[in-house]
Amino acid sequence: MSRDRAALGAFLRACRDRLTPAEAGIAAFPGRRRVPGLRKEEAALLAGLSTDHYSRLEQGRQSRVSEDVVDALARALRLTEVEHEHLRDLAAPTSRRTTGAWSSAQRPEPGLLRVMTSLDHLPALLLGRRSEVLARNALLVEVLGHDMPAGTSFPRYLFTDPDARERITNWHDFAAAAVGGLRLELGRNPDDRLLTALVGELRAADPQVTRWWDEQGVADRTSLLKQIAHPVAGPLRFHIEAVTVPQAPHQRLVIYTVEPGSHTAQVLPMLASWSSPAGSVR
Numbered sequence: 001m002s003r004d005r006a007a008l009g010a011f012l013r014a015c016r017d018r019l020t021p022a023e024a025g026i027a028a029f030p031g032r033r034r035v036p037g038l039r040k041e042e043a044a045l046l047a048g049l050s051t052d053h054y055s056r057l058e059q060g061r062q063s064r065v066s067e068d069v070v071d072a073l074a075r076a077l078r079l080t081e082v083e084h085e086h087l088r089d090l091a092a093p094t095s096r097r098t099t100g101a102w103s104s105a106q107r108p109e110p111g112l113l114r115v116m117t118s119l120d121h122l123p124a125l126l127l128g129r130r131s132e133v134l135a136r137n138a139l140l141v142e143v144l145g146h147d148m149p150a151g152t153s154f155p156r157y158l159f160t161d162p163d164a165r166e167r168i169t170n171w172h173d174f175a176a177a178a179v180g181g182l183r184l185e186l187g188r189n190p191d192d193r194l195l196t197a198l199v200g201e202l203r204a205a206d207p208q209v210t211r212w213w214d215e216q217g218v219a220d221r222t223s224l225l226k227q228i229a230h231p232v233a234g235p236l237r238f239h240i241e242a243v244t245v246p247q248a249p250h251q252r253l254v255i256y257t258v259e260p261g262s263h264t265a266q267v268l269p270m271l272a273s274w275s276s277p278a279g280s281v282r
Contacts, residue, residue, distance in 0.1 A: 005063075006060050007190070008057065008091055009057065010216060011087065011216050012073065013058055014215065015083070016038045016040070016043045016077060017038075018037050024076070024078065028042070029041060038077075040055055043077065047069070047072040047077075048072055048076075049069070049072070057069075067088075069091075070084075070087055070088050071084075073087060074087055082218055082220045086187045086218045089184075089187040106129060106134055108135050109126075109245060109251050112126055112248065113126060113134075113135055116253055120137060120139065121139070121268065121269070121272060122257065123140035124254065125137070125148065126251060126253050128250060128251050129185075129189075129250045130198055131154040131178075132152070132154070133148050133149070133150055133152040134251065135150060136148050139272050139275050141275065142272075142275040143236065143271065145167055145230075145231075146163065154178075155182060155202060156201075156202070158175055159206050160205055166229065168226060169228065169235070170225065173224075176212050176217070179209055179212040180218045180221075182202075183213065184218040186199065222240070223239065223241060225239060226238045226256065233267040233271055235263070236263075236264045237262065237263075237264050238256040238257065239257045239259075241254070241255050241257055242255075243255065
């Protein structure tokens with residue numbers, strides 16, 4: 001079984017296990033149940049497939065998966081839009097996937113970099129493949145209490161730096177979304193060996209990462225809430241928004257936005273006055 005088809009099967013099984021017949025809108029098939037969610041036969045019925053066809057998908061024995069089948073599975077398993085896209089990535093034939101030089105040096109997209117440097121009143125950073133930091137502004141450093149130079153792995157900071165867990169008060173929710181984002185990226189780029197190695201490293205470093213990874217959850221890491229315990233400014237609350245552009249789909253500008261008139265909005269100018277000029281760019 002190929003690695004990508006094994007990933008497809010594992011994702012389908014996880015989605016099937018979490019959905020009960022009642023939630024799917026059907027009566028449970030008779031007989032003793034050995035699974036927490038849908039049986040294969042029930043999932044196949046909902047998707048309009050034969051049980052044998054569905055079984056081949058979960059077992060990684062179906063080399064070609066049509067768009068119609070992907071859409072039918074997404075409807076049957078009640079997938080979110082992000083999960084549907086992830087299923088489409090996993091089902092795509094190898095010939096349609098990007099197999100570029102993933103180990104090549106990354107450089108900030110000029111337009112995104114210009115936008116970031118103009119946002120000196122909000123914390124911001126530019127991330128590339130594998131969430132590698134390409135650039136950040138000084139206010140981001142002040143808020144996180146971490147220098148975050150270009151070349152830093154944001155996931156590695158999040159999961160291996162004890163200060164991250166203390167500074168980010170809703171670390172658990174934010175970290176779970178980060179794991180889901182890594183899974184989403186690996187589904188799109190299964191040949192990225194550095195990304196595969198990073199996931200393996202993080203799983204070995206933190207058992208919680210392994211639990212989240214095995215749950216097969218995916219996330220697009222946009223519009224997240226992030227709560228910060230700043231040692232001087234007190235509790236800060238940000239909504240994280242990510243901006244991408246077509247010419248650099250593997251880069252995203254991450255902006256820490258605030259509610260107008262909030263405590264966070266009031267203290268950010270003070271924090272900005274303490275920070276140094278915009279940070280390193282590569």
